[in-house]
Amino acid sequence: MSGQVETAEVIVVGAGPGGSATAAYLASHGVDTLLLEKSAFPRDKVCGDGLTPRAVRELIHLGVPTREEDGWHRTKGLRILGGGVRMELDWPGSETFPSYGLVRSRMDLDEILARHAESRGARLHERMNVHEPILDHRGHICGVTAKVMGENGRATGETREFRAPIVVAADGNSSRLSLSMDRPKRDDRPMGVAVRTYYQTPRHDDDYLESWLELWTKGDDGEDVLMPGYGWLFPLGDGTANVGLGILDTAEAFGTFDYRDVMRRWVAAMPEEWGISEETQLAPIRGAALPMCFNRQPLYDRGLLLAGDAGGMVNPFNGEGIAEAMESGRHSAEIIASALRRTTPGEREAVLQSYPKVMKDELGGYYTLGRHFATLIGKPEIMRLAVRYGLPRKSLMRLLLKIMANLPQERGGGLDDRVINALTRMVPAA
Template sequence: MSVSGAASTTADVIVVGAGPGGSATAAYLGMAGLDVLLLEKTHFPREKVCGDGLTPRAVRELITLGIPTPEDEGWIRNKGLRIIGAGMRLQLDWPENSAFPPYGLVRTRQDFDEILAQHAVKNGARLIEGCNVTGPITDAAGRIVGVTAKAVDERGRATGQAHEFRAPLVIAADGNSSRLSLAMGREKRDDRPMGVAVRTYYTSPRTNDDYLESWLELWAKDPSGKDVLLPGYGWIFGVGDGTSNVGLGILNTSKAFGNVDYKDVMRRWVETMPGDWTMNDETMTQPIRGAALPMGFNRQPHYADGLLLVGDSGGMVNPFNGEGIAYAMESGRVAAEIVAQAFARTSDAGRERVLQSYNARMKQELGGYYTLGRHFAALIGKPEVMRLATKYGLPRTTLMKFLLKIMANLAEPAGKGAGDRIINTLSRLTPDA
């Protein structure tokens, strides 16, 4: 649907952004019988910087949402995580428990986001592509009651006059920059971790790897041929289409953050890889692109004045591992549940009371865990700590299985194992903020 072709410019809920968080929210709201406008500034299919890897936590959200993931339709399953560092390689399977499936997936964001957006449409959402939201519409009390927008073409160029869309509730799912949140006075918090990730694709025989691969150390050669440790942490994910997604991330807890050329770091690291992996400038299928990773609830409150935040707009990336898709979809599910309950209330005061509960619910679900993640991010930003952890941690398989469970947030809520109990107790007792 085009901006000018919209049959109605009013709805129960407006969702700005058709990434995983926005589309999941819109799909659930459509299932609940609400009239939803899903506004996306680009046109599908569209590229998005991401590792393309989905942990079992993200797979659980796909299952709950009702998205089928058969392998013959391009969903690549993986068994676990392979960790490389300190001259060692450790292969860990995803844990088996009742809360999460025992496998992960890989799917490029070019496909993934469109699949989710079309699922939202199938469940009743009205998707408008090429709709660049330019700002909020507020009432006399400062409450958002709609948005202004302009139609844009595939290159992002404005093609027509401004339009207005109105709803009593607006959901910002417009990513890290979240211009809508900023316009409503919700700035980012500086006391939260922030990451930067860069990635590209290479034609490679490693395309069918059934483990996600994480590199804890990135080595390169200096002009004299000496080994040099580069900043950041890397990954190689087989995409199954003849290519591998290769990328790296750096946290702002590192002194190198903002002080190095991330694309150059990537090239120098890739140059050291074995020749039979065929990862080089000639086999690169796309330019190296980067994106910010907003972590640990770096924008709050998650609901106020008629505007609710999901996913990256609310800083919901996991500080432990940089995973965002699972939490975007998870926050969308929680948000839709609360919004549906709010719309069932018969008074404005009752509706507002329910919507306000979203703030406490998200802190209850993830607040303590994200606080632990912030402390972890601060520690691994110190190279000497990371070197020691890699050297003495990787040889201890039992310890690494525990760390995999905590970093991917895969503890079973009612688990009876010692690891599950420790993780759940730490998350519960750690103050959220």
């Protein structure tokens, strides 16, 4: 054990989009912030790499430059295929959200955001694998211990101690820190799985994300089964595309089939124009879990706040988690900065306790709608009807695009914006 102890006002564990956004905002508020990352940049994460206008809004809030000449590929909207229909839907754009999306690999994105947090004043320590909390006499977290990792990705045997009165867990789906603070996953929330790889393709500069709504696997009886999920092709503008699929666990067959095999079957049926084949595949197929609908709660307790995937903030409609992670970083930083300005421990704790309500006001009703949606499309017959009768209706699909990417104008707007906002307010945020 190293005798060195480093202190700060706040420790953020995990330098993904949620953690780096939290640290950047905290530092901008003048808060002394430590950002601890178990790997060294650049490092990869399993993701679709597509950023909806909701995520772009968060990058704008953060002040992150996204010029196309710097490697950011801009998208106009979403191209949907299924049931014999091929339809292009532009991002709606409004006073609330920009009218474009972006694509950037997580290998680049996460480092850009971490370095941005550093530029704002956060102290970033890479290769610090946080493995347990330090608790005070009340059982509140007051720091963490971390294993120092070597360049080979293995523990060096050295440990470090970091101390702060407030800690943010942004350490992803598995969130070892949350588990050690008695916050297991809830089993009444949907989960998803995503698998993806990269291909060389002549359509790398396509300005639409592409989504295939028909993914098939074999059932126990040998019959084809339509899965609740979608396949994607997200062009990166650099000669490659991110190709993958996401499936919800609401399907009866979930966990009984080989996701990589489902992907191989789907990829084998790709149009030749994409140039997708074994010969153009650039990396192995990798998978990751998608924690949804606040599947780990409470979002604050005993000095520990949860951000992003650690709090289960993946959108159940489309599997997006980057926008929600950065949103949670923005809100958590505002609350923490406000709490630190209070004069008594009781006042500070009262402010921190507001974090779960703020996040549920922001996303809770929407997540409740998403839980019902996930249950419905888990039934193959419902999924077939949706593809057959929903897809041909462009006006309906424009509304669904706003719902699935969570893009209603926040105030005013058209009828569809008001309907979506009313629905999310009407349902309980659990």
